[in-house]
Amino acid sequence: MTTFTDLVGCSVPIQLAGMGGGISDAPLCSAVCDAGGLGMLGGSGLTPVAAMLDEMGDRTFGVNFLMPFLDQQAVSLAASRAKVVEFFYGDPSSELVDLVHEGGALAAWQVGSSDEAAAAAASGCDFIVAQGTEAGGHVRGGTALDELLRSLDVNVPVVAAGGIGTADDVARMLGAGASAVRIGTRFLAAKESCAHPLYVSALVGASSGDTVLTEAFSVGWPNAPHRVLRSCVDAAEASEDETIATLRLGAADIPLPRLSTVPPTKATYGRISAMALYAGTSVDAVQRREPAADIVAELTSML
């Protein structure tokens, strides 16, 4: 249907954003794959990546890695099992791209500027993801999506990311030359998402004007701008608690400090409203919790 769907072997030009902090886990990734899109796992250390890969069965999916927390062994393992291995938030590296290709996967990079896009293409990436400043989560560049797409000069397929929430947005992005769209915030409210229910309620009640680009949630990852709901910045800054919540992982209780970058999932207990509630301007289109397949069907309804 597009160069992206042909390349990765999915049936609709929708990519689930790799979302760290446990958000893009195997159930959400599988649901997007089963709806015809490219599901992505949020990659972290070797052990959690191995466990998630085992849950994916024979689906066609990808794994996303954040460069500041890169585990090369996990990259190699992901490349041997996934269709796509993708990186974000660091200079494109031909060594890493070669590592992915040696494992048998396609390589991609999410970028925030035309220079970074050119560097990613030159490093051998099979496609790039162009992220505009409308995006939820960490934001790499300083350019809005429409302008970023117009500025690109690369000879690989481009996936558009940031603030895309409606079927109209999807059709417009493909009309502007993108081969696919990458969706984060809308899938936070998927039935299969492990985002904390209070996080989802806050998204349903918010509009794009309630989001803000900030560096407030910096513990563990400083100097990295991110888009969140303004209400959580206010709540976190007003709090005097050192520990804001606890993450329950198996038998372990992990304390999360105030202004930690970790978003709240169903495994989090504490002051959810004062945690990093990442949201893109696409939050306008988050109206209810619904199956990922319904979100995919709605977003592709004008294609």
Ligand SMILES: Cc1cc2nc3c(=O)[nH]c(=O)nc-3n(C[C@H](O)[C@H](O)[C@H](O)COP(=O)(O)O)c2cc1C
């Ligand atoms: C909760 C959340 C976590 C995110 N974590 C990551 C991540 O780990 N890696 C990454 O490449 N992008 C991450 N992003 C950014 C997305 O890849 C994507 O650029 C963004 O979601 C697109 O904008 P949208 O949220 O308006 O759809 C995250 C986004 C959100 C909302």
